[in-house]
Every structure is written in C-alpha cells, then in structure tokens.
Amino acid sequence: MEILEAAEKYLRQLADVRRLSPATVRAYRADLASLSAACGDIALDDVDLENLRDWLWQSVQRGDSRATIARRTAAVRGFFAWATEAGLLAADPSLRLVAPKRGRTLPKVATADALADVLTRMENAAAGGDPIALRDHAVLELLYGAAVRVSELCGLDVDDVDRDRHTARVLGKGAKERVVPFGLPALRAMDAYLVRGRPALVARRPDDAPTSAVFLGARGGRLGSRAVYDLVARELGPELGEHVGPHALRHSAATHLLDGGADLRAVQEMLGHASLGTTQIYTHVSSERLAASYRLAHPRA
Structure with missing residues (x-):
C-alpha cells in the first residue's frame, strides 16, 4: 500500500472517530504528504527509521520551528502506530523517532493601550458605514473581547450570538462547544455590523x-x-511585527484578564483548554503585575 493511500484512511479516523479539529487534520495531511514526497516512490512497509530521520532533517535544514517539527513527529508517530495496529505493517518504524522538546515561546502580546488605539481607529473607520470596515471592526473586537480562536470566529452562525446576554456559542477543538462572554464594545461593533454591514455583504x-x-x-x-x-x-x-496573527489577540486577552485579577480556572474555561497546565503555559504574568506584587508583598521592596 502507498503512503498516501494509508494516510487518507488514518486521517478519516482522526476526523470521524477521534474528532480532531479540521485544522489539525489539515496539518497532519500536509505533514504526511510531505513525508510521502520525501520518501519517493516506495511502499508504506518499506519506510524505515532512516527515511523518517532524513525527512525531519529536511525540516531542520529549512529552518522550520521546533513546534512545527514536533507536530510533524507526532503526525508520523501516530500514523505508523495506527498502521501497525491496523495490520498494515509488521513493525512500527517510528518507535525510536525522537521529537525535539517544544519550547515555551509565547505569542506576542499587545498592550491594552495599543489595542485600544487600534480598535478606536477601526471604530472611526466603520462610522462611515462601509460594510467591510464594519465587519473588520466587529471581527477584531470579538477576537479580543471573547478570546476566541480564528476557526471559532469564522465558524460562528447568526443563531450562535446572544446579543441580550452578550455571549457567543463557539465550537472549539475536538468539537467541544462552549459559551464565551464579550463586552459592550464588542456588542456595539457586532450590532453595527449585523444591522448595517452584513445585509450589504x-x-x-x-x-x-x-x-x-x-x-x-x-x-x-x-x-x-x-x-x-x-x-x-x-x-x-506596526505594533507586534509583520508575522502577527489572530492568536496574538487571544493571548493578549488572556494576559489582560490575568492582569485584571481573573482566576486562572476562569480563564481556562473561557479559552476552552482541557488542561489547566495548557493555560499556565499559554498565559503569563506580565512584568507590570509581577512588579506590583513584589512591591506589595516583599519586605525589602
């Protein structure tokens, strides 16, 4: 059996049985396609540990991040473990494939003042009634105000938004549903967009x-x-660098919640993390909050 033929069966199992998110399945599909291209025209049961190590080494040579290489390692190890269990292979060639330790490099965080300036500028642009400007303002307000993932935001339907309770029902990783709150600025931006912008689009x-x-x-x-x-x-x-993405707004929201005194478990629930440890890694105590705690608590401050 060819690698890609087996990979499609594995990916269907990830999507239909394990209910992994579409984004994760897409990433794994790209990883396994990359492996197939690197291995060339060989059958699944001809792949050995050296093929896998050579493939990962190509990622290192390209300068891929440690997180990307770790994900690729997880993708092939999961794939070959499944293939072995399914009887497609006599032995798993990935058992000795070692993933690099993932660093805890945190996403960039915008300051509350910087985000306020950006959102005020966008609010002023939306005041002219342009539907795209109204939409963009609402998008950023909700990304920051509700700390949602970009996939959750794009997947929102009209019935998912409760404007009276200021909440949105989102579908997160693993098809887990949760309800997240958002504030008055996001509500005003959403109202303006839903009434004046969305009908035009x-x-x-x-x-x-x-x-x-x-x-x-x-x-x-x-x-x-x-x-x-x-x-x-x-x-x-202009604030965070050219490679900034929507996750920076999610991380900024979590950081600002903690700075304001929010409980870590409440932030965990809002972000939709299964483990509190994930939230502890994902969020961090800002230097301002640490300095304030030091001044209040340390006898030699």
Missing part, C-alpha cells in the same frame, strides 16, 4: 442563497481564516 452573494454565517467575505461567502490573518497582520503589524 449578503446582497453580494452571486446565487442569492441564504447563509447562516455571521462574518462574510467581500463576495458574501463565509469569511475564511486567511482573510482574518491578513486583517490582523495589517492592523497589528
């Missing part, structure tokens, strides 16, 4: 078919994550 749909998506693209289809990445990079790039 719906009218641009070429087939006039109804859509349940909250956030729409310029042609009336559901907004894609790539467009959100471009928006965040354009608006926050």
Whole structure:
C-alpha cells in the first residue's frame, strides 16, 4: 500500500472517530504528504527509521520551528502506530523517532493601550458605514473581547450570538462547544455590523442563497481564516511585527484578564483548554503585575 493511500484512511479516523479539529487534520495531511514526497516512490512497509530521520532533517535544514517539527513527529508517530495496529505493517518504524522538546515561546502580546488605539481607529473607520470596515471592526473586537480562536470566529452562525446576554456559542477543538462572554464594545461593533454591514455583504452573494454565517467575505461567502490573518497582520503589524496573527489577540486577552485579577480556572474555561497546565503555559504574568506584587508583598521592596 502507498503512503498516501494509508494516510487518507488514518486521517478519516482522526476526523470521524477521534474528532480532531479540521485544522489539525489539515496539518497532519500536509505533514504526511510531505513525508510521502520525501520518501519517493516506495511502499508504506518499506519506510524505515532512516527515511523518517532524513525527512525531519529536511525540516531542520529549512529552518522550520521546533513546534512545527514536533507536530510533524507526532503526525508520523501516530500514523505508523495506527498502521501497525491496523495490520498494515509488521513493525512500527517510528518507535525510536525522537521529537525535539517544544519550547515555551509565547505569542506576542499587545498592550491594552495599543489595542485600544487600534480598535478606536477601526471604530472611526466603520462610522462611515462601509460594510467591510464594519465587519473588520466587529471581527477584531470579538477576537479580543471573547478570546476566541480564528476557526471559532469564522465558524460562528447568526443563531450562535446572544446579543441580550452578550455571549457567543463557539465550537472549539475536538468539537467541544462552549459559551464565551464579550463586552459592550464588542456588542456595539457586532450590532453595527449585523444591522448595517452584513445585509450589504449578503446582497453580494452571486446565487442569492441564504447563509447562516455571521462574518462574510467581500463576495458574501463565509469569511475564511486567511482573510482574518491578513486583517490582523495589517492592523497589528506596526505594533507586534509583520508575522502577527489572530492568536496574538487571544493571548493578549488572556494576559489582560490575568492582569485584571481573573482566576486562572476562569480563564481556562473561557479559552476552552482541557488542561489547566495548557493555560499556565499559554498565559503569563506580565512584568507590570509581577512588579506590583513584589512591591506589595516583599519586605525589602
């Protein structure tokens, strides 16, 4: 059996049985396709440990991040373990494949003042009534105000937003549903977009078919994550650098919640993390909060 043929069966199991997120399945599909290309025209049962090590070494040579290499290692180890259990292989060649230790490099964090300036600028731009400007303002307000993932934001339907309770129902990793709150600035931006911006974008749909998506693209289809990445990079790039993405807003929201005294477990629930340890890694105590705690608590401060 060819690598890619077996890989598709494995990916279907990840999606249908283990219920991994579509983003994770896409990443694993790309990883296994990369492995197949690196191994060349050989059958699945001809792949050995040296093939796998050579493939990872190519990632190192390209300068891929440690997190990317660790994910690729996890992808192939999971794949070959499944293939062995399914009887496609007599032995698992990935058992001795060692993943590099993942670093705890945190995403960049925007200051509360910097984000306030960006969101005020976008609010002023949206005041003119342009539907794209109204949408972009609402997108950033919700990303920051509710600390949602970009996939969760793009997957929102109109019925998922409760404007009276200031909450949104999102579908997170592993198809786990949760309800997240958002504040008055996000509510005002959402109201303006849903009343004045979204109907104009719906009218641009070429087939006039109804859509349940909250956030729409310029042609009336559901907004894609790539467009959100471009928006965040354009608006926050001057503050955080050209490679900033929507996760920076999620991380900034979590950090600012902790700075304001929010309980770590409450932040965990809002972010949708299964483990508190994930939240502890993902969020960090800012230097300002640490300094304030030091001044209040240390006898020699």
